[in-house]
Amino acid sequence: MTSRSRLEPPWTYVFDGPTSRRGHQMNKLFMSLRETRAREDFLTDEDAYCRRFALSDDQTRAVLERDWRAMLGLGGSIFYVYKLAMVDGLSMQYLGGVFTGMSEAEFKAAMLAGGRTDV
Template sequence: MPLEKPYAGVPGTTIFDADQSRKGYWLNQFCMSLMKAENRERFKKDERAYLDEWKMTEEQKQAVLARDLNRCIALGGNIYFLAKIGATDGKSFQQMAGSMTGMTEEAYREMMIGGGRPSTWTDKKEEGK
């Protein structure tokens, strides 16, 4: 019997739970491998060959190659592990987050300084009280 997931309805949000962890295990292991300089160099030299050493799905590999971090998250990636890809590419976490929202780094920074995006999910939950 599957567990009830009351958090599953948060718009635009993928919660990294046990199911996501299992789905993204090899994707996240690949990301963690990038903590070693020699692995980053091997990855940069031939990304596809390096990815093929991991038991990731083809869809996960394609998402990494495209640097589609939103897709990586949907496929089980954890943002803290995925940050290793950004670091390998010389990008800051802020640059990565901006790209995931379709915003420039500056626009993303200003949004976060201003308090972030409002949560319509929270608003709807509050209305039900």
Template sequence: MPLDKPYLDVPGTTIFDAEQSRQGYWLNQFCMSLMKAENRERFKADERAYLDQWAMTEDQKQAVLARDLNRCIQLGGNIYFLAKIGATDGKSFQQMAGSMTGLSEEEYRNMMIQGGRSPDGNRRIGEKK
């Protein structure tokens, strides 16, 4: 029986709930494997071959190869697991977050220092300001 999910109407936001967790299980397991140095080395040596060892969908594999973290999230990835990909690539969480917003690292940092994004246009569709 499907659950009522009123939180799905937040523009541009994917909520990591039980359904997302099930969808992204193997993607997130792959990410967690990158905690081990030998797995990071195997991944960097042949990314596609390493990904093919995981029961991920082709869309998930393509999103990882493209480093499209927004797409990875849509496909069930959890940002805290996906951060392992960034760390493997030598990127900070700030650099990753900036790439997800279309901002440079400096622009992203400055936006966050100034209080983050405006809530205008980022509330639930039915929510009052």
């Protein structure tokens, strides 16, 4: 096993320094959504709000389309991406399901049973 495969197993998303830098503006947008006024502004014109944070075209598309996996691939931190999910009324279990290929109910059941055992 090489050090790369040990550090980056295929089923794990690694949020490291380069990833953090790549997603910095997008994560700033997500963090801003903690404030009521920011959520209102975002929901009024999501595209304009993305431009306010100078997101790349790919990041903007991922946010507007709620492409959760793409957000991670573009440098999103799961903890910050979750702020956007909360704006949409979605749970962490919903995102867990998205990221593991399960439904929200399946993901909840797996966690209640002690976690995933298929990896």
